[in-house]
């Protein structure tokens with residue numbers, strides 16, 4: 228995709244990635260893709276804000292060359308070190324070894340560790356302003372959105388916030404880079420949520436700190452390094468990120484995530500009846516088969532819904548491993564303070580419930596109810612399952 232001018236002499240350059248199967252080596256993006264956005268400012272000084280993953284290096288450098296010789300760039304602003312934004316750095320420095328790299332003090336350390344680059348680096352202080360000609364850039368340290376060296380860069384003339392990972396999302400760009408030209412905003416909002424929970428959510432407090440810190444500046448355009456540029460409604464993505472970050476420690480939505488696994492269909496039969504009970508109470512329900520759904524897609528539901536129902540058989544004296552895997556990921560991502568209930572089949576001894584208690588206790592999930600049944604469910608088990616689901620849903624609805 229050729230460069231796109233987003234304001235006079237401010238260009239989006241970047242690449243769509245539709246071939247990487249796993250973002251960060253974990254999170255599936257085969258279907259959705261992702262973009263690595265960079266920005267080129269052509270002023271008295273020429274500035275490149277963030278780079279790109281080493282993926283379509285020729286295309287990336289061609290976009291710059293179409294606008295200016297790479298050797299003429301004065302600065303690279305490195306908002307974030309992670310290699311999806313810096314993978315082409317060594318190639319860039321072979322072409323232009325004189326450009327000054329700007330970043331936080333922590334960036335200096337990481338840059339040496341990851342790339343062995345120690346020359347031509349200048350630390351920018353929090354709030355520091357750089358005059359590049361007809362405009363000024365201001366740097367705001369925003370540690371842990373997403374790594375400790377992270378900062379955001381603000382064009383004070385055009386009121387553009389170059390926010391790197393912050394306000395970003397999965398999803399390759401489809402024909403346009405702008406929110407107002409996008410015909411499928413819902414897709415990008417959903418993929419922003421999945422990205423937030425997969426990548427940023429553990430750092431929700433730093434995210435809220437950053438949003439608070441930037442609250443005093445006027446923003447006309449949010450230009451992140453993944454996904455859409457929000458120029459018609461920048462407040463929308465800020466508001467979504469704020470809401471999601473607040474879910475880390477405050478009230479979430481009164482819905483239920485039902486995560487289940489089933490070896491021979493017994494737990495699944497009960498799951499369908501539990502779901503009927505939940506739905507009869509008028510509570511939103513999302514159901515995931517843990518063995519067949521990547522945890523990347525389950526975590527967002529766990530993040531936003533207060534209630535969690537776990538349906539899992541005992542497997543060799545322990546919790547069914549695919550369900551254990553989901554709960555372990557939830558613990559790693561610090562998805563805290565849920566209200567939960569458990570059901571499942573066992574053959575000759577239990578064990579699933581014991582494992583669940585071990586995993587959820589440190590993340591403060593309150594176990595409200597549980598029932599296990601031997602082998603296949605009886606008529607009484609199924610009747611009980613419906614009431615079990617309904618009663619749990621009523622508690623979620625009431626918030627108690």
Ligand code: FEO
Pocket residue numbers: 307309311312373374392452453
């Ligand atoms: Fe898009 Fe934390 O890198």
